[in-house]
Amino acid sequence: MQYSSPQTTCLFDNTSKHDVAANYDYSTDQIRPPNPALFQIFQLKCIRETILEYGDLIEGNPSKRELGESSASLPKILPVSGEPIHHTIPLLATRIARHEDRLNDIVNVINGLPCGHITEDVNNLIIGQMVVESKVEQIKTEFSESMEFIAALCSANIAMGDVLTSFDLDLEQISAQNFSLRRAIQESYARERTRD
DSSP, X not given: OOOOOOOOOOSSXXXXXXXXHHTEETTTTEEOOSXXXXXXXXXXXXXXXXHHXXXXXXXSXXXXXXXXXXXXXXXXXXXXXOOBOSSOHHHHHXXXXXXXXXXXXXXXXXXXXXXXXXXXXXXXXXXXXXXXXXXXXXXXXXXXXXHHHHHHHHHHHXXXXXXXXHHHHHHXXXXXXXXXXXXXXXXXXXXXXXXX
């Protein structure tokens, strides 16, 4: 049976062509998942869409050839992840069919996340962090200026202490001279009284 090459399809219902182009890896010629958290779902959906392009899903128990036990020409790794493959694509497709509802629920939950609000909150946090950093820098500048002013006050205090010490020495000398002068005056009065 001849199959035509599958056409490139959108891997997620809400993924635009721009998003697909933005996530295209030119080095491996593959499309990366839009979100790393969705990588496993991305793998399974890629396999499922490949099967849907080539034919209907195989139901029931797969044969040994379908399990890959008698086919040496089948690839040994998954083309999407590069991981070793122990079962063929039909078996994986059967497993996907069993868990499709659960996968859809997971996708719905992820799609229902308030990404806009989260982005807005993150932007507000970034703006708040920038404001806080600006305030911190302003406080650092004011603190540095205050420290310089305190250092100037300390220098002025030391200089004032030197001046006061000099004043104390001068006052002591003046007091000593005053005491000597008073004593001389008293002695002079005493001599005059003695003469009288």
